Amino acid sequence: MAKIICWCIIVLPFFIYLNDFTSFCGLSLDFYSSSCPNVELLIKDTVRSATAVDPTIPGKLLRLVFHDCIVEGCDGSVLVQGNDTERSDPANTSLGGFEVVENAKRWLEVLCPGIVSCADILVLAARDAVEIARGPSVAVPLGRLDGRTSSAANVRPNMVDTSFSIDEMTQLFSSKGLSLDDLVILSGAHTIGKAHCSAFSERFEEGPKGTLEPIDASLNKDYAMELIKQCPAGASGAVTVNNDPITASIFDIQYYKNLIAGKGLFSSDSVLMSDSRTRDRVESLSTNQDEFFKSWSESFLRMVSIGVKTGNNQGEIRTSCSSFNI
Missing domain, CATH: 1.10.520.10 (Peroxidase; domain 1)
Structure with a gap:
């Protein structure tokens, strides 16, 4: 279709x-x-x-x-x-x-x-x-x-995937008509929300005593140890942590401040700070909430324009969102 x-x-x-x-x-x-x-x-x-x-x-x-x-x-x-x-x-x-x-x-x-x-x-x-x-x-x-x-x-x-590199994310975003700047801005959504421990488990490994140890040098050591406390080895798959450890329920620029401090929860977050193509943008957004809000508005609109279907031959108005019309 x-x-x-x-x-x-x-x-x-x-x-x-x-x-x-x-x-x-x-x-x-x-x-x-x-x-x-x-x-x-x-x-x-x-x-x-x-x-x-x-x-x-x-x-x-x-x-x-x-x-x-x-x-x-x-x-x-x-x-x-x-x-x-x-x-x-x-x-x-x-x-x-x-x-x-x-x-x-x-x-x-x-x-x-x-x-x-x-x-x-x-x-x-x-x-x-x-x-x-x-x-x-x-x-x-x-x-x-x-x-x-x-x-x-x-x-x-x-x-x-939360373990993607900049190149992998850029390629995917580009295929949707989104830019590298959109990637940095839309990643700011991680300023709110929670994640399951499995979403960042590749940043740790189980040590000889059965406890987790950080293996990702980009993680702040204190933050890494706090994550281990919240997500110990063998933790239930239902365990979640805040994406933003500072202002978890507020949509703000703390996410970018966290990246600078080595407190990006996902590998895909941390690479935004470690890659020269995105570092300056992260640093700029970390100090200017008005700039982030303006940029967010633009990038959000671009994202919600992807694959839009209009006209009767393109789609339908479902009676229930969980099922197609009969």
Whole structure:
């Protein structure tokens, strides 16, 4: 099945990007203004209520939208349950936040049946998650359709691994129309959220006494020992740690400060500081939150434009986000 990918707008300046988005992708800032005028308010209230109960929700939603967009484009395909779907792949089994999207969808099906796509709900929920975590608010063009396919086989070839090198990440991002600067900016999402111990286990090895020892010289020694305390040898696969050990629930520039201090949780974080192509950008962002917020808004919009599907032949509006329409 053919899909529309908005490669041509990705290189445009931010202000042109927003103004011309509709002419390229069939999306618009007021897409639901007549058909479902309260959609953004309802989704934001849903995210806010969920976060009040579970403070980890913002990080989960941000990770969820990335895993959706990076594979088959921003089409809600990661939300579909079933054997051999994207959601079933081991790289996605630790994802969370699905219930937030489903709750918003149920309300919208009552108020505006058959109007709002799960793909748009997920993008808006992730946008709101950042704002609720004290990050920037981004005006997001809407009108995406939900994809009609979801295949586990598409996940691994398109997914960033936490042990990737700069070259591996750059190649993958470039294939999606994203730049090296987008890589640095979007990695800033790790300023919130949690990770399972297995996501950074390659940075440690089991010593002769059965305890873990750090083997990655880029890790701050004190931070490495703290991670070992939280994730000892033989720790349950359910154990998680904060991506950001300082301001875990706040969307800020602490992530970049952590990289400079040798406290990047993943190998893919630390290489941003050790590689000359990205080091200066990390250092610049670590001292200027306004710059980070502006850049985040631009890179987030580029990310949520990947693989956008519009037009009846491209997708559908699912009744339930977890299953295709019959």
